[in-house]
Amino acid sequence: MTKLGQWLWGLALLGSAWAALVLKPLGLWVPPPCHQILLPLPIYLLVAFGCYSLATIGYRLATFNDCEEAAAELQEHIGAARADLRRRGLQF
Amino acid sequence: MATATDRVVGFGLVAFSLVLFVYYTIWIIILPFIDSDHGIHQYFLPREYAVIIPVVAGLLLLLFIGIFVMIVMWKNRKPAKKLD
Numbered sequence: 001m002t003k004l005g006q007w008l009w010g011l012a013l014l015g016s017a018w019a020a021l022v023l024k025p026l027g028l029w030v031p032p033p034c035h036q037i038l039l040p041l042p043i044y045l046l047v048a049f050g051c052y053s054l055a056t057i058g059y060r061l062a063t064f065n066d067c068e069e070a071a072a073e074l075q076e077h078i079g080a081a082r083a084d085l086r087r088r089g090l091q092f
Numbered sequence: 093m094a095t096a097t098d099r100v101v102g103f104g105l106v107a108f109s110l111v112l113f114v115y116y117t118i119w120i121i122i123l124p125f126i127d128s129d130h131g132i133h134q135y136f137l138p139r140e141y142a143v144i145i146p147v148v149a150g151l152l153l154l155l156f157i158g159i160f161v162m163i164v165m166w167k168n169r170k171p172a173k174k175l176d
Contacts, residue, residue: 033124040143044120047146051116054109062102064094 018042116142 001009021030021038030038094102119136126132 036124036139037121040120040139043143043146044116047116048113051109051113055106058102058105058109060102061105062094062099064098066094 018038018041021028022035024030093099119139119142123133123136123139
């Protein structure tokens with residue numbers, strides 16, 4: 001089965017479990033506070049995932065290792081290459 | 093080390109998403125278990141907004157992404173070549 005198929009299958013399972021608990025078929029009783037939590041649960045999970053993504057992006061942005069000497073050296077190489085090519089007649 | 097701006101923005105994002113997560117978790121999961129005469133309920137909007145606000149925010153996000161894609165594609169359009 002493809003990855004897409006697996007994800008859709010998992011979503012379908014979780015979705016039907018959620019729908020079953022929310023629609024309360026005969027004989028199923030859920031305590032009222034749990035029912036109140038159950039209704040917005042998909043949106044809550046989506047918002048929680050969004051918060052996690054944002055936090056991961058922010059953390060990796062803050063802890064990324066810049067190499068300033070390597071950057072300066074690279075700019076130097078670029079300048080030297082440009083001068084060389086200009087000398088050989090290439091127009092920029 | 094990342095630049096100072098990067099670090100400020102990065103940790104700001106982390107703090108913001110942490111605050112958002114804690115507030116939303118309390119709103120959705122913890123409040124139903126607290127009696128309605130407790131003082132904490134005054135800090136939270138009625139429960140419908142816990143669904144309406146994220147849905148509207150998601151639609152706005154899609155709108156801005158669509159506008160951005162539109163602008164970039166508009167700038168990159170090439171005039172049709174004339175055949176000699």
